[in-house]
Amino acid sequence: MKYIDEFRDGDLARGLSxxxxxxxxxxxxxxxxxxxxxxTHAISRYGVADLLPDNVRMIHGPGCPVCVxxxxxxxxxxxxxxxxGVTLCTYGDTLRVPASDSLSLMKAKARGGDIRMxxxxxxALKVAQANPxxxxxxxxxxxxTTTPPTAVAIKQAQALGLxxxxxxxCHVLTPSAxxxxxxxxxxxxxxxxxxxxxxxxxxxxxxxxSQPYEFFAExxxxxxxxxxxEPLDVMQxxxxxxxxxxxxxxxxxxxxxxxxxxxxxxKAQNLVAEVFELRRQFEWRGLNVVPYSGLKIRKEFAEFDxxxxxPVAYVSVADNRACECGAIxxxxxxxxxxxxxxxxxxxxxxxxxxxxxxxxACAAHYTYGRYKDFQ
Amino acid sequence: MSEVKRGYVRPLDIRxxxxxxxxxxxxxxxxxxxxxxxxxxxxxxxxxxxxxxxxLPVPAGxxxxxxxxxxxxxxxxxxxxxxxxxxxxxxxxxxxxxxxKPLWLSASFILEEGFPLADLKRIVESMASAAKDAxxxxxxxxxxxVEQGKGDGVFITTTGVGVVPDGRELSGDRARPxxxxxxxxxxxxxxMAIMAERESLGFSAPIESDTAALHGLIEALLASGADxxxxxxxxxxxxATTLNEIARQSKVGMMLQxxxxxxxxxxxxxCEFLGLDPLYVANEGKLVxxxxxxxxxxxxxxxxxxxLGARAxxxxxxxxxxxxxxxMTTAFGGKRIVDWLTxxxxxxxx
Numbered sequence: 001m002k003y004i005d006e007f008r009d010g011d012l013a014r015g016l017s018x019x020x021x022x023x024x025x026x027x028x029x030x031x032x033x034x035x036x037x038x039x040t041h042a043i044s045r046y047g048v049a050d051l052l053p054d055n056v057r058m059i060h061g062p063g064c065p066v067c068v069x070x071x072x073x074x075x076x077x078x079x080x081x082x083x084x085g086v087t088l089c090t091y092g093d094t095l096r097v098p099a100s101d102s103l104s105l106m107k108a109k110a111r112g113g114d115i116r117m118x119x120x121x122x123x124a125l126k127v128a129q130a131n132p133x134x135x136x137x138x139x140x141x142x143x144x145t146t147t148p149p150t151a152v153a154i155k156q157a158q159a160l161g162l163x164x165x166x167x168x169x170c171h172v173l174t175p176s177a178x179x180x181x182x183x184x185x186x187x188x189x190x191x192x193x194x195x196x197x198x199x200x201x202x203x204x205x206x207x208x209x210s211q212p213y214e215f216f217a218e219x220x221x222x223x224x225x226x227x228x229x230e231p232l233d234v235m236q237x238x239x240x241x242x243x244x245x246x247x248x249x250x251x252x253x254x255x256x257x258x259x260x261x262x263x264x265x266x267k268a269q270n271l272v273a274e275v276f277e278l279r280r281q282f283e284w285r286g287l288n289v290v291p292y293s294g295l296k297i298r299k300e301f302a303e304f305d306x307x308x309x310x311p312v313a314y315v316s317v318a319d320n321r322a323c324e325c326g327a328i329x330x331x332x333x334x335x336x337x338x339x340x341x342x343x344x345x346x347x348x349x350x351x352x353x354x355x356x357x358x359x360x361a362c363a364a365h366y367t368y369g370r371y372k373d374f375q
Numbered sequence: 376m377s378e379v380k381r382g383y384v385r386p387l388d389i390r391x392x393x394x395x396x397x398x399x400x401x402x403x404x405x406x407x408x409x410x411x412x413x414x415x416x417x418x419x420x421x422x423x424x425x426x427x428x429x430x431l432p433v434p435a436g437x438x439x440x441x442x443x444x445x446x447x448x449x450x451x452x453x454x455x456x457x458x459x460x461x462x463x464x465x466x467x468x469x470x471x472x473x474x475x476k477p478l479w480l481s482a483s484f485i486l487e488e489g490f491p492l493a494d495l496k497r498i499v500e501s502m503a504s505a506a507k508d509a510x511x512x513x514x515x516x517x518x519x520x521v522e523q524g525k526g527d528g529v530f531i532t533t534t535g536v537g538v539v540p541d542g543r544e545l546s547g548d549r550a551r552p553x554x555x556x557x558x559x560x561x562x563x564x565x566x567m568a569i570m571a572e573r574e575s576l577g578f579s580a581p582i583e584s585d586t587a588a589l590h591g592l593i594e595a596l597l598a599s600g601a602d603x604x605x606x607x608x609x610x611x612x613x614x615a616t617t618l619n620e621i622a623r624q625s626k627v628g629m630m631l632q633x634x635x636x637x638x639x640x641x642x643x644x645x646c647e648f649l650g651l652d653p654l655y656v657a658n659e660g661k662l663v664x665x666x667x668x669x670x671x672x673x674x675x676x677x678x679x680x681x682x683l684g685a686r687a688x689x690x691x692x693x694x695x696x697x698x699x700x701x702x703m704t705t706a707f708g709g710k711r712i713v714d715w716l717t718x719x720x721x722x723x724x725x
Binding site for chain 1 (some may be wrong): 575634644647698700702704705706707708709710711712714717
């Protein structure tokens, strides 16, 4: 496959592996967080960790939009479908996220909720157009990558004069999550979690550009390398991070220059700014309440805001006490450190959010790497 | 099946007619549907007996194999096939992978009120043609009609009966460390054909289902004399799920080589597009073969000599593993588990 196979070449991978081994100073260790679930998925699926020396450790960050979706938000979507009788459209991998009362959207569908999987916000809009007698709500989740298409759908609904389409907006912002991790006591105060650098998001950065990460590099002295989701991209980024650490540099470098610029997609940014505004606070699964980390629909578009149209207020729901997702998302613990991992909590019966999506740290380790725990 | 006097009954209006509740009532309309559509298409000496069941000759020697398969597919018609031929192929394959010669099939229909007779006719003719090509007659069946909204057009359940010769032992618990793992061709074609059609993805080159009856290929393989331990058709859940089932049954581990797995470029591209893994996507005309290591080449040659096995490949080996993991050396050079499928494969958000 053109443009795919070039980034999965085994010989190139072995060459990069050798280069990383050569660059990594044996006397020290390197801890890099890949923020994005897409990177976590690539590392696990292609066995990238096997190609790294022992002193280079990857920490799986909170960059999976499904994993950071709090229970209370999924509850709202379920209430919309079951209590308000709306047709709820959602991306596929949100269907299994555990909610309150042992429910999930998939189980709510089995209880009679009209819940439909869509591939895009535009598909949800089509459902609304095709079913004028039904109220259709798009359950909009995700980071900066999926936000512009939601904005487009809202603007189109306005242009079409649709009275039966609205959005349950749960979009969140990457830089706020990175700040939260760097400000966490384990990293900032106690120094118990070494974090030597970040692999910056791929698709998110196509929208916001590389500029927002410059603050982290300067303020926290952490190198950031923005990388694509292909496994060779990830390895190249690791090599670049090792070199920055060795040289004592902490700057933003762009491995993904084929898609990311410093400024990003300004048109998309303007569109998002026109339709959305910052929420004062937004709860993330595993990271608690993060100030100014989520988006809501501006009052000019209030008629398309499901939170305004339907009586569904947000109620925070505590995670299972034994669940270590919060610590895992911040890099404090590994999936296998959690007592629930692989026993009570499995991909078939996820207790914590990290076990839900294939991009979650726990699901990735369970699905692709748990053989290592038995070696 | 009762006799309907033609002179007093209007023939079925296949072109405009639709299934209604009377077609499942057990009365004249049902008899007419059976006679004019099912019996006419599937015609054979056993069906012609017109009884509630078929009286079949008992084959001498060997053991009877019986397999049942229910078919619910959306859409009912897809590139490369439809629910009709699928319901015939699927059950023939379930019988054949036991090492048996498939002899007879039954077919039961659950039809939804309002279903167009023209579509039903297409499906029935596709079944008749598939059964004829495979040389496995449909000898008995049943028809029920459910109210509109309580079905999905048509559900078909088929049962197959066959005979496995004495001395032939094929079973999921017979894989041994050292054995070779072969597949008869490209992976994921059926599942991606369905998904592309269902989601109206509109790829420029349509992906065709691989639906096919495998008993001929299996006979050719077994005739080669290779010491075949396990045969399976990797349908729902794909190759990954099938190998996990065998690994658990045989209490062994497996190691696949990603580079060796045959996948059509269009299927690989579609999977890439949707964030799916072809290892988990359904096949309806492919065979997984676990064979003694010394006979692997011979078995591969026998598969490749048959039109349905032209792209057969050796994809891995069986080894000892108390955890029964199926693992894979990635094309990238790393290792990973090839786990059981969790629920449905769902596209990733980003």
